[in-house]
Amino acid sequence: MNFFLKAKSWQIFMVGIALPIVAPYLAIYFNFKIIAVSSGYELLLIPLCLLIGFVIYFLWFWSLGVGINRRIPAEIRPGNNFFKFSIIFSTFYTPFFLASFLFFSSKLPSWLAPILGLLYFFSIYCALYVPFYIAKNIRTFETNAPATFSSTLGTYFPFLFLPVGIWFIQPRINTIYSSADKA
Numbered sequence: 001m002n003f004f005l006k007a008k009s010w011q012i013f014m015v016g017i018a019l020p021i022v023a024p025y026l027a028i029y030f031n032f033k034i035i036a037v038s039s040g041y042e043l044l045l046i047p048l049c050l051l052i053g054f055v056i057y058f059l060w061f062w063s064l065g066v067g068i069n070r071r072i073p074a075e076i077r078p079g080n081n082f083f084k085f086s087i088i089f090s091t092f093y094t095p096f097f098l099a100s101f102l103f104f105s106s107k108l109p110s111w112l113a114p115i116l117g118l119l120y121f122f123s124i125y126c127a128l129y130v131p132f133y134i135a136k137n138i139r140t141f142e143t144n145a146p147a148t149f150s151s152t153l154g155t156y157f158p159f160l161f162l163p164v165g166i167w168f169i170q171p172r173i174n175t176i177y178s179s180a181d182k183a
Helices: 002-006 009-034 043-073 081-107 114-145 148-158 167-180
Strands: none
Touching: 002 043, 002 148, 002 167, 009 043, 009 167, 043 081, 043 114, 043 167, 114 148, 114 167, 148 167
């Protein structure tokens, strides 16, 4: 997990964003050029590569949340139990939610739809909380004081605008990691 803390912005971008998006299209393009008759399996590459990108994205979040939190002094360190729950819940619930609609299709029981909907909104809350927690940890580490809501927002917004935000966030992560190594 230290890879994500030491990596440069372009490495995070390539591994987490560009590779999962570009790889399936290149594979399909070259497969169609080589084999005239398509087997259909190459169409599974797109969701598989996007799923790999999704996992890498959340691994990056996990390593940032846990790694930076460990570097904050214990007396001002935010708790990380809800962060860990949020990242695990949103990672597993989102594919489950999508698969439930594919599985049930038009036969979704009427009692299940409101439950899935409420859980989906909770997973959105969890997915939005994860980068906020990381932003709060970054601000707490940088100021060496508990971060306020307003001071955290400037760090939070680049997380919402990924992949562009990677170019603003990762250099700060590298600074935190290198300054902690020197200390």
